[in-house]
Amino acid sequence: MILDFFSFFTRPKASKEIAKERLKLVLIHDRANVSPQFLEMIKSEIMKVITNYIDIDESALDIQLTRTKSEDGESIVPALVANIPIKSIKQK
Amino acid sequence: MGEVIVITSGKGGVGKTTTVANVGTGLALRNKKVVLMDADIGLRNLDLVMGLENRVVFDLVDVVEGRCKLRNALVKDKRFEGLFLLPAAQTRDKTALKPEQMIKLCEELRKEYDYTLIDCPAGIEQGFHNAVVGADRAIVVTTPEVSAVRDADRVIGLLEAKELRNPRLLINRIRVEMVKRGEMMSIEDVKDILAVDLIGIVPDDEKIVVSTNRGEPIISDQKSLAGQAYRNIAQRIDGEDVPFLNLEDDEGFVFKLKKLLGIKTT
Numbered sequence: 148m149i150l151d152f153f154s155f156f157t158r159p160k161a162s163k164e165i166a167k168e169r170l171k172l173v174l175i176h177d178r179a180n181v182s183p184q185f186l187e188m189i190k191s192e193i194m195k196v197i198t199n200y201i202d203i204d205e206s207a208l209d210i211q212l213t214r215t216k217s218e219d220g221e222s223i224v225p226a227l228v229a230n231i232p233i234k235s236i237k238q239k
Numbered sequence: 240m241g242e243v244i245v246i247t248s249g250k251g252g253v254g255k256t257t258t259v260a261n262v263g264t265g266l267a268l269r270n271k272k273v274v275l276m277d278a279d280i281g282l283r284n285l286d287l288v289m290g291l292e293n294r295v296v297f298d299l300v301d302v303v304e305g306r307c308k309l310r311n312a313l314v315k316d317k318r319f320e321g322l323f324l325l326p327a328a329q330t331r332d333k334t335a336l337k338p339e340q341m342i343k344l345c346e347e348l349r350k351e352y353d354y355t356l357i358d359c360p361a362g363i364e365q366g367f368h369n370a371v372v373g374a375d376r377a378i379v380v381t382t383p384e385v386s387a388v389r390d391a392d393r394v395i396g397l398l399e400a401k402e403l404r405n406p407r408l409l410i411n412r413i414r415v416e417m418v419k420r421g422e423m424m425s426i427e428d429v430k431d432i433l434a435v436d437l438i439g440i441v442p443d444d445e446k447i448v449v450s451t452n453r454g455e456p457i458i459s460d461q462k463s464l465a466g467q468a469y470r471n472i473a474q475r476i477d478g479e480d481v482p483f484l485n486l487e488d489d490e491g492f493v494f495k496l497k498k499l500l501g502i503k504t505t
Contacts, residue, residue, distance in 0.1 A: 161420070161421030162421070163421050163422060163424045163425070163428065166384075166385050167428055169385060170388055173389060174432065177393060178396065
């Protein structure tokens, strides 16, 4: 009952806000797809830093642009996901 | 030395041909020598929108294949001094043109005319590449809809990869009442998403359909707001600093006046 009462006041999201959110997300993907070199560049830079500290399996390293739920679980946000198999950790 | 400007969009049906017709006419009205080039080979339409369909003899492919001289293919628009149309071939396809031929043609046009506006075909295939290859500047036309904005973003990326840097954005068919209700993306929304500078904003206007039916550019209609928008764009292309139309106020005032007088607003 109380919930119904409040939902009367909260307006549904204007459709232009939905349009903007959907567009922004799809464009992140489109733009990344325009240059596959972009992800390759990130990959090699990350590899350079990590190999200073950890022995990794460079051939199995995988980096992808993907979407995930935001922290509050309210919306979908873009995310860079890296899967880096470790061989051994270098001892200092 | 003149300038070659390509009008492109990615998505079809957003108003490229109407833009070329009206902005080109606007430049001619400013005493410039202007060629409107229809690069949509196989789907010729600029002649029809301009009302010049009965005067086409030769076309763009005839020129590049040497069957006629450039000036024989140009259709002179008798209504506007200094305005010419270079029609597309209707019975050929996009492969009838090679990029080198287009570059050569643009060079020739640059020598004689102040502005050459190229009506680019929809899509991003060979027709698109041919249309942009000889251009100095690009104008990307979009409407405030998700599909048109997405395609515009893709085209902007491709133009920049082709060294046509800083393309300018034309937002077409804005419906002020819908923007006010939050049911259509605003000029600012589209501009923010695409991150390129504006060359113009054009309100949605029923009169465009009427003027296209008649084959008369709406720019010669002094009372039309869309006509005013196109005149402003022609001025900006020609290097003048003109403020953007304040669509909300204009629309608001007319609406209020009509309401006051009890005229039904359509």
